[in-house]
Amino acid sequence: MSKEKIILGFETSCDETAVSLTIGNKVLVNLISSQVELHKEFGGVVPEVASRAHIEKIRNLLHECLIQGNVQQEEIDIIAATDGPGLAGSLIVGYNFAKSFAWSLNKPFYPIDHMVGHLVAPTLAYEELKPPFLSLLVSGGHTQIVLVEEWGKYNLFGQTVDDAAGEAFDKLSRYCGFGFPGGPAIQKLSRKGNPDAIALPRPNIKSSNDFSFSGLKTAAVYFLQEIGTGTRNISKEDFAASYQEAIVDTLISNFSKVLKETGAKTISGGGGVIANTRLREKMEALADKNEVQCYLPSISLSTDNAAMICAAANKDLISIDKSRDIRLSSIIK
Numbered sequence: 185m186s187k188e189k190i191i192l193g194f195e196t197s198c199d200e201t202a203v204s205l206t207i208g209n210k211v212l213v214n215l216i217s218s219q220v221e222l223h224k225e226f227g228g229v230v231p232e233v234a235s236r237a238h239i240e241k242i243r244n245l246l247h248e249c250l251i252q253g254n255v256q257q258e259e260i261d262i263i264a265a266t267d268g269p270g271l272a273g274s275l276i277v278g279y280n281f282a283k284s285f286a287w288s289l290n291k292p293f294y295p296i297d298h299m300v301g302h303l304v305a306p307t308l309a310y311e312e313l314k315p316p317f318l319s320l321l322v323s324g325g326h327t328q329i330v331l332v333e334e335w336g337k338y339n340l341f342g343q344t345v346d347d348a349a350g351e352a353f354d355k356l357s358r359y360c361g362f363g364f365p366g367g368p369a370i371q372k373l374s375r376k377g378n379p380d381a382i383a384l385p386r387p388n389i390k391s392s393n394d395f396s397f398s399g400l401k402t403a404a405v406y407f408l409q410e411i412g413t414g415t416r417n418i419s420k421e422d423f424a425a426s427y428q429e430a431i432v433d434t435l436i437s438n439f440s441k442v443l444k445e446t447g448a449k450t451i452s453g454g455g456g457v458i459a460n461t462r463l464r465e466k467m468e469a470l471a472d473k474n475e476v477q478c479y480l481p482s483i484s485l486s487t488d489n490a491a492m493i494c495a496a497a498n499k500d501l502i503s504i505d506k507s508r509d510i511r512l513s514s515i516i517k
């Protein structure tokens with residue numbers, strides 16, 4: 185049996201500086217330095233602030249990661265980092281830091297696609313998750329239904345034509361002053377709210393499995409403007425719960441259509457929005473109803489982290505053709 189590889193991973197595509205060590209499928213250390221407090225006052229991620237914060241944090245996080253993992257630099261087999269998609273200024277910091285570190289140690293460097301990282305994240309807890317499976321990838325920038333035919337071979341069955349699911353949470357939360365990031369803020373309010381309090385649309389693009397969330401956001405804003413004129417009244421908890429329900433229903437409706445179309449026997453998910461409790465309940469219920477297996481990443485491996493980057497590297501899912509040094513054309517961009 186070949187020795188399990190020790191992988192050091194870096195993830196800096198947005199506003200989390202993350203460094204992780206894995207051995208084989210096991211997570212040794214998973215460090216995440218969140219920048220939420222820095223961006224809170226702006227109600228969204230400020231790219232320049234994000235890249236500067238990555239520069240300040242990354243060196244100490246690496247140091248801490250090696251100490252906590254009790255791993256010597258020489259013992260590392262592979263160094264991996266996210267190479268996209270994400271904020272250019274943020275990506276550059278982690279990517280160049282990791283590549284230089286690999287070069288200085290004479291270790292192989294693996295560039296990894298962020299969405300492929302989200303796709304493989306559940307395998308860190310469930311080694312038995314293997315293709316073919318159908319995955320719902322939902323983050324701040326992406327909403328995709330992907331059939332993983334084999335590792336590295338992806339078939340895209342649906343995606344958003346405008347805002348991503350996470351963006352729909354974030355933008356409305358910002359508009360309403362519910363907090364940043366929007367997904368967790370809306371989920372928190374929803375716990376005490378009635379999801380059926382108001383009838384918001386479940387946007388559906390006819391004859392396709394694509395999503396459109398900008399219309400839902402506009403409908404919610406119009407509803408609030410109506411309230412502003414005093415014609416109706418609703419608590420923010422009920423409003424948040426109804427909005428969350430509309431997003432979750434829309435995601436599940438298209439995902440369930442594709443599940444039937446493909447006849448997949450296993451479903452999975454990834455990205456920050458998959459941390460949403462209501463969405464997780466409905467994914468599990470869908471799996472039960474269709475008698476398929478469901479593998480979701482833990483909450484901490486749903487949002488951005490570097491362990492998922494290690495997991496993709498462990499499966500050799502690099503995003504660049506090393507011989508030609510070009511980005512591989514992949515559906516998951």
Ligand code: KG4
Binds near residue numbers: 324325326351365368
């Ligand atoms: O994957 P991620 O951490 O970063 C990106 O790749 O974008 O996803 C971040 C997104 C944000 O839009 C955030 O509001 C959303 O995931 N999110 C949630 C929850 N936790 C994070 N959305 C709904 N419910 C949550 N519990």
Ligand code: ZN
Binds near residue numbers: 323324487
């Ligand atoms: Zn992400």
